[in-house]
Amino acid sequence: MKSKLVKIAIALAVVALLALVVLFMSLNFIVKQGVVSFGPEVIKAPISLDSVSISALSGGGEIRGLVIGNPEGFKTPNAVKLGVASLQVKPMSLLGDKIVVQSIKADSAEITFEGSLSGSNLGKIQENIDAYVTALLGAAKEKKSAPGKKLQVDELVISNAKINLSMTILGGKSATVPLPDIKLTNLGQGAEGVTPAEVIKVVMKEVMTKTTTAVSGALGAIGKGVTDAAKSVGGAAAGAAKGVTKGIGDLFKKKE
DSSP states (O other): OHHHHHHHHHHHHHHHHHHHHHHHHTHHHHHHHHHHHHHHHHHSSOEEEEEEEEOTTTOEEEEEEEEEOOOTTOOSSOSEEEEEEEEEEOGGGGGSSEEEEEEEEEESOEEEEEEETTEEHHHHHHHHHHHHHHHHHHHHHHHTSOOSOEEEEEEEEEESOEEEEEEGGGTTOEEEEEOOOEEEEEETOSTTOBOHHHHHHHHHHHHHHHHHHHHHHHHHHHHHHHHHHHHHHOTHHHHHHHHHHHHHHHHHHTTO
């Protein structure tokens, strides 16, 4: 009898080990599919990702070739392009209900801000995220818990990013301004963590805040230059300049 129990225990251990091996071998595929399948549901825009590489032993890795498209109705090809981002995950947390991401570092991302007086691509993405999270939390409240894996993100850094401006107010011209660095810490450190959608919401809110500050500053400088030049000409030109600066102000009033 004891020998039979030992054999059963060994068999169960082998099955568990094989399950772990399969999980870790397919980890990169699972993460990639999660990004390109789940992400578009949240932001209502296409997402593509070239590759994911995470070590099951160390938890270190990187993602390459992340491209976030635009919602319907916008002309620019994408909202965000990121060549490489490094990440560090607590390996054993991958087996639990809450995945602990110790760090995410994204360097040299390109953000496209396509805007008009009716709104912007980033503003629309933020609206879509807010709507998704509101619906998710409403459903979770009824069920006492949100479905799926939760996250804890100890540190997220976006550095050396730039914003490409594509705006009707620029009259077809383009401009590029730097995005101030972003650092977020201690997301989802409670016992239950937070949903991936909630993490996306926090990150997008900070990106929008920094983008709005950078873009409004750049457009303010452009508007001042237009006004100063028009004053030297006088008359109708000065009136047109006032229209430009008012348009700049109206664009960002819609985001408050």
